[in-house]
Amino acid sequence: METPTTRPVTLDDVARAAGVSRATASRVLGGYGFASVDARERVGAAADRLGYVPNTTARALVRGSGTRLVVAVSGTEATVLDDPYVDRLVSAAARVCAPHGIGVALEWLPLDAPAGLRRLGDDRSVCGVLLVNTTAPVLDAVPAGLRGRVVSIGTGSPVVPSFDVDNAAGADAVLRHLHAGGRRRIAMVTGPRWLSCAERSVTAYQGLMRSAGLPVRLVTGDFTAARGGRAAAEVLDRWPDTDAIYAASDATALGVIAALRGRGLRVPHDVAVAGFDDIPYAAVSSPALTTATHPVARIATAAATAVLDGRPVPPVTAFPSTLVARESA
Amino acid sequence: METPTTRPVTLDDVARAAGVSRATASRVLGGYGFASVDARERVGAAADRLGYVPNTTARALVRGSGTRLVVAVSGTEATVLDDPYVDRLVSAAARVCAPHGIGVALEWLPLDAPAGLRRLGDDRSVCGVLLVNTTAPVLDAVPAGLRGRVVSIGTGSPVVPSFDVDNAAGADAVLRHLHAGGRRRIAMVTGPRWLSCAERSVTAYQGLMRSAGLPVRLVTGDFTAARGGRAAAEVLDRWPDTDAIYAASDATALGVIAALRGRGLRVPHDVAVAGFDDIPYAAVSSPALTTATHPVARIATAAATAVLDGRPVPPVTAFPSTLVARESA
DNA sequence: CGCACACCTGAGAGCGCTACCACCACAAAC
DNA sequence: GTTTGTGGTGGTAGCGCTCTCAGGTGTGCG
Numbered sequence: 001m002e003t004p005t006t007r008p009v010t011l012d013d014v015a016r017a018a019g020v021s022r023a024t025a026s027r028v029l030g031g032y033g034f035a036s037v038d039a040r041e042r043v044g045a046a047a048d049r050l051g052y053v054p055n056t057t058a059r060a061l062v063r064g065s066g067t068r069l070v071v072a073v074s075g076t077e078a079t080v081l082d083d084p085y086v087d088r089l090v091s092a093a094a095r096v097c098a099p100h101g102i103g104v105a106l107e108w109l110p111l112d113a114p115a116g117l118r119r120l121g122d123d124r125s126v127c128g129v130l131l132v133n134t135t136a137p138v139l140d141a142v143p144a145g146l147r148g149r150v151v152s153i154g155t156g157s158p159v160v161p162s163f164d165v166d167n168a169a170g171a172d173a174v175l176r177h178l179h180a181g182g183r184r185r186i187a188m189v190t191g192p193r194w195l196s197c198a199e200r201s202v203t204a205y206q207g208l209m210r211s212a213g214l215p216v217r218l219v220t221g222d223f224t225a226a227r228g229g230r231a232a233a234e235v236l237d238r239w240p241d242t243d244a245i246y247a248a249s250d251a252t253a254l255g256v257i258a259a260l261r262g263r264g265l266r267v268p269h270d271v272a273v274a275g276f277d278d279i280p281y282a283a284v285s286s287p288a289l290t291t292a293t294h295p296v297a298r299i300a301t302a303a304a305t306a307v308l309d310g311r312p313v314p315p316v317t318a319f320p321s322t323l324v325a326r327e328s329a
Numbered sequence: 330m331e332t333p334t335t336r337p338v339t340l341d342d343v344a345r346a347a348g349v350s351r352a353t354a355s356r357v358l359g360g361y362g363f364a365s366v367d368a369r370e371r372v373g374a375a376a377d378r379l380g381y382v383p384n385t386t387a388r389a390l391v392r393g394s395g396t397r398l399v400v401a402v403s404g405t406e407a408t409v410l411d412d413p414y415v416d417r418l419v420s421a422a423a424r425v426c427a428p429h430g431i432g433v434a435l436e437w438l439p440l441d442a443p444a445g446l447r448r449l450g451d452d453r454s455v456c457g458v459l460l461v462n463t464t465a466p467v468l469d470a471v472p473a474g475l476r477g478r479v480v481s482i483g484t485g486s487p488v489v490p491s492f493d494v495d496n497a498a499g500a501d502a503v504l505r506h507l508h509a510g511g512r513r514r515i516a517m518v519t520g521p522r523w524l525s526c527a528e529r530s531v532t533a534y535q536g537l538m539r540s541a542g543l544p545v546r547l548v549t550g551d552f553t554a555a556r557g558g559r560a561a562a563e564v565l566d567r568w569p570d571t572d573a574i575y576a577a578s579d580a581t582a583l584g585v586i587a588a589l590r591g592r593g594l595r596v597p598h599d600v601a602v603a604g605f606d607d608i609p610y611a612a613v614s615s616p617a618l619t620t621a622t623h624p625v626a627r628i629a630t631a632a633a634t635a636v637l638d639g640r641p642v643p644p645v646t647a648f649p650s651t652l653v654a655r656e657s658a
Numbered sequence: 659c660g661c662a663c664a665c666c667t668g669a670g671a672g673c674g675c676t677a678c679c680a681c682c683a684c685a686a687a688c
Numbered sequence: 689g690t691t692t693g694t695g696g697t698g699g700t701a702g703c704g705c706t707c708t709c710a711g712g713t714g715t716g717c718g
Contacts, residue, residue: 008453010704021668026706033707034666051447056454057390058704062673067386067396067454068432071423081424082626084413084609090423091416094400094435101454103397103432106423118380124337124674125385125396125430225613251609258613279610280413280580284554284587286615297411339674350698355676362677363696387674391703453704 009050018046029054056101066127069097069307070120072109074134076192081108084251084279085223085296089132089153092300100308102127111135111194121146128307130300131160133195148310151303154197161313163303164197167276170292170321171204174246174274177290177323179212183244183272187217189231189256191248198223201248201276217242221252228255229262236263243271244329250275250282250291257285257328272329276321287327295319338379347375358383385430395456398426398636399449401438403463405521410437412552413580413608414625418461418482421629429637431456440464440523450475457636459629460489462524477639480632483526490642492632493526496605499621499650500533503575503603506619506652508541512573512601516546518560518585520577527552530577530605546571550581557584558591565592572600573658579604579611579620586614586657601658605650616656624648 015025020039027033028043029052035043046052060067071090073080080086086106094104109116111134120126121143129150131139139157142150147159156162178186188205191198202218209216217239219231228247232255235242245260247253253275257267267273267287275282275291282289299319306313344354349368356362357372358381364372375381389396400419402409409415415435423433438445440463449455450472458479460468468486471479476488485491507515517534520527531547538545546568548560557576561584564571574589576582582604586596596602596616604611604620611618628648635642 008451008704011706012704022705023668023670023707024666027667030706036666039666051451053448053451053453055390055704056452057386057396058673059706060396060673061384061386061390061675062704062706064673067389068430070427081420084416087413087416087420090420090433091410091435094419094423094433095410097432098399098434098436101397101434101452103426103434104419104423105427105430105432106420107427119382122337122380122382123385123430124382225609229613251613254610254613257615258617261615280554281583281608281610281614284558284580284583285610286586286590288587337674340676341674351675352677352698352700353696356697359676363694365696368696384674387703388676389703390705391674391676393703 009052010055011052013050014043014046014052017050018042064124066125067101068103068105068126069093069128069130069304070105070107070126071130071132072107072116072120072134073132074109074111074138076111080133081106083223086132088296089130089300092297093130093304096301096304097308102308109134109138111138117141117146118143130303130307131155135194136196149307151306151313153299153303154195156196156316158315161306161315161317163299163306163317164319165294165299165321166318167197167200167321168204170276170294171201171246172208173321173323174276174290174292175205175208177325178244178246178272178274178329181272181329183329184214185217185239185242186214186244186246187219187235187239187242189219189221189228189235189245189247189252191221191223193220198248205246215239221248223249223252225251225255225258228252229259232256232259233263245271245273247273247275250277250279250289253289253291253328254281254285257287268327268329274329278324282324283326285328290326290329291324292321293324294321337384338381340381340383342379343372343375343381346379347371393453395454396430397432397434397455398422398457398459398633399434399436399455400459400461401436401445401449401463402461403438403440403467405440409462410435414552415461417625418459418629421626422459422633425630425633426637431637438463438467440467446470446475447472459632459636460484464523465525478636480635480642482628482632483524485525485645487644490635490644490646492628492635492646493648494623494628494650495647496526496529496650497533499605499623500530500575501537502650502652503605503619503621504534504537506654507573507575507601507603507658510601510658512658513543514546514568514571515543515573515575516548516564516568516571518548518550518557518564518574518576518581520550520552522549527577534575544568550577552578552581554580554584554587557581558588561585561588562592574600574602576602576604579606579608579618582618582620582657583610583614586616597656597658603658607653611653612655614657619655619658620653621650622653623650
């Protein structure tokens, strides 16, 4: 219990106090190999009494296991690091890693400089990498030394397992809801077009519109509210009779609604608006936002767990997205 | 450049390739002690050629420096870990720590079990702790071994330096704006009352109301939108003539606005609403939210930097909060 | 009694690195 | 000539831990 004020308690101290060798103490505390009941009890008691906390740094060194999980975020500019989506990912990963003595680092990995990946692979303190907002070429360039320790959130690839929400299903649910509400001239504000996970929603949108004989009205966005506002203006300028806008993110949808309101249009009376993500503020916006769920924390938790476990993972893990019908559509 | 496929490159490899001893290579790469120009060049070239990446785990072990910064979040229940505020804090800290080879862990530290702090102090892999949403008694209980490696975000204490937004100034700015807009029956939905940083806004509110001869109308909230909605109902039930509500967080304010709208009241015409934080969605809510800034990322960055540097820090660092006047008030 | 096969233990070799220390060469000062 | 630096270098002792390996002590069986 009482730390000797200055020097930290080591395994040697515990072993000495328990009257066994360091090896035995390690076996007991590590829970592997053989150990007599007597030894187990004595070591456990000594560890408790001395307040022993294993030095995970030393353990990681000898095991060669690494102490950090790196969340590598790509994108066109470093400001993506400030995205609430990334915040949520990092935070959930940090929560999963904490009990294992592993910390999370957040780095920006420019898409045009995948060499950074090699450095991560050579860095023995890195036990795994979560690739976010990346592209297939980058995934294909993952060095061999990193295989099995890296997963992608969003973009898929044959070489790196990916975790993401089922974008197509979410888009499908939202668009069917819009259609069921009588909307026929439905525009979509997309995410960044280079992002394959964002593109899956676009494909779903296009497929559904075409099969229903409805016009395809696409405007490119970037998931942000500001861009959503500008995109809404563009939609109305190009297709003034639009009666619904499907935004690829809730932030975008909120921006769309604000822009619509600025033009004197009522939501959902004149134009219905639906988003994607079900962020906390979707429920309290005016009008409350109709959207589809995006279990970001669950995705990050699963991805981090997969890397930590190190077991083989199916190439694609898709999390269901369900409709949340509120007022805006 | 070319990693020998299997075994990672160590300092020994670099030293051998450069024709110097490991000690010299360490000195060159570590940038300390003496080294001839010739040695510097040879070691640098060899390191580049072999693609050497220092093993920060080994470095941390021998230096006794730790590889993780723990964000310890307190609160009444574990769900505070899902707070967007915490996400932002963790993410910003992870970004600061990454270049130093340090990872961030997120843990819940129950207020009634500060013993967890001792464990963190005894854990040699922990290089520092960021205490979030904690209380003065917990801060006073910080073990000696942790002093100098722990800072608090929010709550202050004589023993642990604290970083936070200037709550009082922010509250002051918002309330003066409300008053200037002609509002005289201003209610406040507070944060959790046990949280001293939240209480600073309350004190500012009370002081301002009293000195202006206005009624004090307090309802307790918890920073969430859901609680904000219920609090708004309570305000209107108790004081139906309320003409403004100051919420301790933007999330709360959004909940308040939704509840007001549910009662058929117009914002800001019937009741003005102001928040605190200036979250990204404040600008696109309907009506756009009047609020005061809360530089969460800057606070976390400063706090993490302070812990990493290890230099003495002033007991209190307050970040300015400025009014952002929009439509809701 | 010998032998196999459990179960259990401690010595010790590192993991990759830093930093202390001894040492060398050479130059300037006594 | 001896001392006292001063720039440069290499040997090596650890940091705290895991895990292999050699060596115990028992028990069951031929």
